[in-house]
Amino acid sequence: MKALSKSKKYFIISLILTLIMGCTTKNNFYTGDDDLEVNEDFSVINTILLPVAILGVVAIAYGASQGSSNNSNSYSSSCTGPYCNENAAWDYLPGSAQYRCRATSNGQFVNSSYCSYQYKQDNWS
Numbered sequence: 576m577k578a579l580s581k582s583k584k585y586f587i588i589s590l591i592l593t594l595i596m597g598c599t600t601k602n603n604f605y606t607g608d609d610d611l612e613v614n615e616d617f618s619v620i621n622t623i624l625l626p627v628a629i630l631g632v633v634a635i636a637y638g639a640s641q642g643s644s645n646n647s648n649s650y651s652s653s654c655t656g657p658y659c660n661e662n663a664a665w666d667y668l669p670g671s672a673q674y675r676c677r678a679t680s681n682g683q684f685v686n687s688s689y690c691s692y693q694y695k696q697d698n699w700s
Contacts, residue, residue: 582633586629586633589629598617598618598621598622598624598625599611599615599616599617599618599621600614600615600616600617600618600621601615602621603615605617605618605622653682653699653700654677654679654682654698654699655698655699655700656696656697656698656699657696657698658679658690658693658698659679659698660679661679661693662678662679662680662689663676663677663678663679663685663689663690664676664677664679664690664693664698664699665677665690665693665695665696665697665698666697666698666699667695667696667697667699674690674695674697675687676688676689676690677698677699682699
């Protein structure tokens with residue numbers, strides 16, 4: 576959580592600086608009329624689009640970080656049946672009305688051959 580708040584601080588600072596400075600038609604920061612090149616003007620569109628782009632990048636990065644942290648704990652059930660002391664055990668999935676074989680160490684689905692010697696019963700709650 577600490578890294579996220581640090582990221583938010585950097586984002587807010589960059590957003591404020593962007594809004595204060597603005598952008599020109601040649602994609603430079605607008606610091607005043609004295610610094611403009613030939614045929615360069617202040618651009619309202621570029622000034623608005625830069626923070627929008629920054630927000631998009633931050634949202635994508637945040638979504639990716641949330642997605643990867645959720646994938647490691649994507650299963651919420653635990654093995655409670657008689658085959659839980661084995662490397663894999665059957666899991667009944669009522670939504671599809673099928674049995675699937677899961678590794679008992681991490682809950683990930685594995686090839687059915689790992690459970691082929693077991694009686695098909697639900698070992699996961």
